[in-house]
Amino acid sequence: MTQSPDFDADPIRLLHIDFIGGPYDGHVETYHTRARLLPKELTWRVGADALRRLKDAGHDSNSDSHQSVTSVALYARETTGDTYRYRFVATISIKQLTDSIRDHED
Numbered sequence: 772m773t774q775s776p777d778f779d780a781d782p783i784r785l786l787h788i789d790f791i792g793g794p795y796d797g798h799v800e801t802y803h804t805r806a807r808l809l810p811k812e813l814t815w816r817v818g819a820d821a822l823r824r825l826k827d828a829g830h831d832s833n834s835d836s837h838q839s840v841t842s843v844a845l846y847a848r849e850t851t852g853d854t855y856r857y858r859f860v861a862t863i864s865i866k867q868l869t870d871s872i873r874d875h876e877d
Contacts, residue, residue: 793859813846
């Protein structure tokens with residue numbers, strides 16, 4: 772079976788992604804993927820437990836569903852050559868997020 776040229780040009784590899792600004796400033800997340808599959812935007816839950824675990828143990832805040840979530844941090848991907856990072860865009864409180872969802876349901 773032959774792979775398409777797109778897959779050959781973008782092999783699966785370890786990508787170390789820096790987070791710039793916001794609650795996850797300075798965090799580095801490692802993804803094992805093709806660069807073209809990195810999402811353009813990310814949302815990460817924010818809560819005291821998530822930030823403490825991330826700082827202490829490199830824990831992915833999105834993997835723990837029992838944490839107390841206070842808001843959601845939005846990050847946008849930036850690409851420079853072969854370097855990828857996510858830059859902080861905004862934080863939205865859970866109330867704002869819930870209100871926005873309700874407004875769009877009507």
